[in-house]
Amino acid sequence: xxxxxxxxxxxxxxxxxxxxxxxxxxxxxxxxxxxxxxxxxxxxxxxxxxxxxxxxxxxxxxxxxxxxxxxxxxxxxxxxxxxxxxxxxxxxxxxxxxxxxxxxxxxxxxxxxxxxxxxxxxxxxxxxxxxxxxxxxxxxxxxxxxxxxxxxxxxxxxxxxxxxxxxxxxxxxxxxxxxxxxxxxxxxxxxxxxxxxxxxxxxxxxxxxxxxxxxxxxxxxxxxxxxxxxxxxxxxxxxxxxxxxxxxxxxxxxxxxxxxxxxxxxxxxxxxxxxxxxxxxxxxxxxxxxxxxxxxxx
Amino acid sequence: xxxxxxxxxxxxxxxxxxxxxxxxxxxxxxxxxxxxxxxxxxxxxxxxxxxxxxxxxxxxxxxxxxxxxxxxxxxxxxxxxxxxxxxxxxxxxxxxxxxxxxxxxxxxxxxxxxxxxxxxxxxxxxxxxxxxxxxxxxxxxxxxxxxxxxxxxxxxxxxxxxxxxxxxxxxxxxxxxxxxxxxxxxxxxxxxxxxxxxxxxxxxxxxxxxxxxxxxxxxxxxxxxxxxxxxxxxxxxxxxxxxxxxxxxxxxxxxxxxxxxxxxxxxxxxxxxxxxxxxxxxxxxxxxxxxxxxxxxxxxxxxxxxxxxxxxxxxxxxxxxxxxxxxxxxxxxxxxxxxxxxxxxxxxxxxxxxxxxxxxxxxxxxxxxxxxxxxxxxxxxxxxxxxxxxxxxxxxxxxxxxxxxxxxxxxxxxxxxxxxxxxxxxxxxxxxxxxxxxxxxxxxxxxxxx
Numbered sequence: 001x002x003x004x005x006x007x008x009x010x011x012x013x014x015x016x017x018x019x020x021x022x023x024x025x026x027x028x029x030x031x032x033x034x035x036x037x038x039x040x041x042x043x044x045x046x047x048x049x050x051x052x053x054x055x056x057x058x059x060x061x062x063x064x065x066x067x068x069x070x071x072x073x074x075x076x077x078x079x080x081x082x083x084x085x086x087x088x089x090x091x092x093x094x095x096x097x098x099x100x101x102x103x104x105x106x107x108x109x110x111x112x113x114x115x116x117x118x119x120x121x122x123x124x125x126x127x128x129x130x131x132x133x134x135x136x137x138x139x140x141x142x143x144x145x146x147x148x149x150x151x152x153x154x155x156x157x158x159x160x161x162x163x164x165x166x167x168x169x170x171x172x173x174x175x176x177x178x179x180x181x182x183x184x185x186x187x188x189x190x191x192x193x194x195x196x197x198x199x200x201x202x203x204x205x206x207x208x209x210x211x212x213x214x215x216x217x218x219x220x221x222x223x224x225x226x227x228x229x230x231x232x233x234x235x236x237x238x239x240x241x242x243x244x245x246x247x248x249x250x251x252x253x254x255x256x257x258x259x260x261x262x263x264x265x266x267x268x269x270x271x272x273x274x275x276x277x278x279x280x281x282x283x284x285x286x287x288x289x290x291x292x293x294x295x296x297x298x
Numbered sequence: 299x300x301x302x303x304x305x306x307x308x309x310x311x312x313x314x315x316x317x318x319x320x321x322x323x324x325x326x327x328x329x330x331x332x333x334x335x336x337x338x339x340x341x342x343x344x345x346x347x348x349x350x351x352x353x354x355x356x357x358x359x360x361x362x363x364x365x366x367x368x369x370x371x372x373x374x375x376x377x378x379x380x381x382x383x384x385x386x387x388x389x390x391x392x393x394x395x396x397x398x399x400x401x402x403x404x405x406x407x408x409x410x411x412x413x414x415x416x417x418x419x420x421x422x423x424x425x426x427x428x429x430x431x432x433x434x435x436x437x438x439x440x441x442x443x444x445x446x447x448x449x450x451x452x453x454x455x456x457x458x459x460x461x462x463x464x465x466x467x468x469x470x471x472x473x474x475x476x477x478x479x480x481x482x483x484x485x486x487x488x489x490x491x492x493x494x495x496x497x498x499x500x501x502x503x504x505x506x507x508x509x510x511x512x513x514x515x516x517x518x519x520x521x522x523x524x525x526x527x528x529x530x531x532x533x534x535x536x537x538x539x540x541x542x543x544x545x546x547x548x549x550x551x552x553x554x555x556x557x558x559x560x561x562x563x564x565x566x567x568x569x570x571x572x573x574x575x576x577x578x579x580x581x582x583x584x585x586x587x588x589x590x591x592x593x594x595x596x597x598x599x600x601x602x603x604x605x606x607x608x609x610x611x612x613x614x615x616x617x618x619x620x621x622x623x624x625x626x627x628x629x630x631x632x633x634x635x636x637x638x639x640x641x642x643x644x645x646x647x648x649x650x651x652x653x654x655x656x657x658x659x660x661x662x663x664x665x666x667x668x669x670x671x672x673x674x675x676x677x678x679x680x681x682x683x684x685x686x687x688x689x690x691x692x693x694x695x696x697x698x699x700x701x702x703x704x705x706x707x708x709x710x711x712x713x714x715x716x717x718x719x720x721x722x723x724x725x726x727x728x729x730x731x732x733x734x735x736x737x738x739x740x741x742x743x744x745x746x747x748x
């Protein structure tokens with residue numbers, strides 16, 4: 001899944017000028033804030049997706065950049081030096097083994113944090129403690145930063161909603177408002193289980209719409225909901241999957257299940273695509289290519 | 299004057315030591331307690347402790363601090379007085395001597411004087427809430443009743459007391475080495491357990507969530523009526539804290555002491571209790587069979603021998619199973635790892651009995667325990683109320699205002715309290731106060747530089 005995210009990023013977020021890229025990144029985020037601030041369900045969905053993306057992007061940053069993010073979020077975490085690491089390496093290894101995590105390697109980054117800052121990790125004995133400091137592994141730090149990110153974004157969304165309701169929606173009723181309102185219903189997210197189709201989208205359009213506005217899982221998994229015709233759906237999936245899987249195998253294994261989803265085979269039940277919640281709760285095994293891309297990359 | 303009268307009035311009772319002991323076998327009675335509060339209770343030390351340096355003359359001292367501390371009294375007829383507070387050491391002494399409480403509990407320091415709490419809201423701006431409280435632990439030997447066979451209920455003896463010794467060692471080491479705390483007081487609860495007071499500023503300012511996290515860090519035993527296996531150590535290795543506790547304290551406690559003092563494998567029932575902790579039926583069946591076959595043989599070493607059988611079988615590698623990986627440690631932990639009362643530690647507003655109280659059921663004084671020499675502590679020789687008063691009596695009158703406790707067995711405890719705990723604590727408080735004050739001064743100076 002990590003690869004998928006990387007590929008999509010490459011496909012959609014490449015631009016000769018770095019500043020343009022940054023603008024696109026920032027603008028798209030704020031557009032999404034506006035679109036997704038308006039109900040509790042929308043906010044919840046957006047928070048999950050965006051936090052997952054944040055997690056992914058944070059991990060990719062250099063140690064320097066990560067430190068900057070931590071400082072920005074006012075998290076008093078200091079990275080452990082190589083010498084310090086050597087001194088406690090065996091203890092860190094024990095902790096990792098005790099909680100069935102990957103073992104620390106020579107280049108593993110650990111953070112030294114006052115134990116008061118990480119009560120959940122202390123409570124679960126998921127960190128090595130020494131003299132009042134907890135030694136937090138990178139993946140644990142990511143969780144903490146992501147939690148902070150999520151809570152900051154949550155507050156921002158609430159504020160945005162307030163502003164939207166009080167002034168923006170009215171002011172923009174001839175310009176942004178219809179777009180904003182259309183955007184969140186023409187893709188999928190939480191309205192999905194109701195099974196409405198909001199507009200037919202044909203195969204050619206989907207790549208464009210996907211590129212510009214769909215979030216990752218939707219680009220991949222929600223064609224059905226936007227009213228893609230069955231054959232188009234099969235063709236689309238075949239094209240995407242055959243890059244990974246091979247056309248023949250696709251025909252045998254996946255085409256069946258796509259037809260099944262449309263009610264043409266087997267039980268003839270029209271399954272609405274899994275809601276995000278359901279997808280998130282599925283854990284794909286090694287050969288699988290389903291599941292929420294945000295949830296399951298490592 | 300009052301003191302002399304009180305003492306004279308009781309001379310006839312004290313002179314005949316025999317008669318005094320006949321009042322109650324444990325040597326506790328309310329009159330003795332009254333005298334204890336007149337002559338022996340160390341008010342000054344408790345006051346200085348609870349003031350944390352605010353009773354000094356430094357401009358940073360908060361004169362309201364001591365008065366915002368809650369105390370509670372349990373009186374003779376189980377009457378319970380809560381939200382008491384005192385503004386000075388003399389008020390404290392007066393209050394205790396007047397009421398003669400059977401038990402004194404110490405609560406948190408609140409945002410305002412608890413006596414004035416009704417004037418404040420429960421939420422919003424002007425709130426009545428705890429702002430500082432020591433990190434506290436309460437370990438009671440009755441929580442080990444399912445693994446101690448020598449006594450049960452309120453009794454405690456030298457065969458099971460080592461469980462308390464081990465608890466002190468495990469927790470104390472972790473508080474110092476893992477959490478970095480320095481000012482830790484351990485106190486005998488007077489009957490069957492120990493209390494711990496962590497008094498660093500860092501500890502007193504912990505939130506409820508952080509306290510709960512520390513309590514959970516210490517938690518291993520998840521006892522309940524239903525589960526057979528109450529200690530479950532999953533994972534491919536033990537956390538370093540558990541490794542240290544096992545290798546430095548618990549393994550030896552179990553193998554050198556508990557195996558024989560509790561006769562852990564001496565009867566079929568007791569063996570079964572251990573076998574139930576093994577998740578692999580084929581292993582427990584093998585051991586059961588082996589032990590049943592055993593005829594009278596040598597009874598001397600039966601516990602040690604059977605323990606070796608068990609360890610060998612589990613660690614031989616013949617049986618492979620998820621649950622077996624840490625089974626030996628789990629058994630040792632079940633019998634010996636500290637069992638804390640989680641609720642006591644988790645909430646800032648939880649009250650705990652004050653040191654130097656006298657336990658009404660035993661007459662014993664709640665004296666400090668030295669964690670470094672806790673293996674030497676003997677609960678059966680802790681001074682009792684009647685013993686102390688007899689010592690006082692036989693030691694002569696002395697002068698009013700003298701340290702009367704110095705002429706009794708209590709002296710050792712008070713001196714230890716001062717030298718090992720109070721003095722280092724107050725020194726540290728003073729330093730903290732001065733440095734905080736100086737940096738504030740510096741900050742305001744800096745902000746005034748144009």
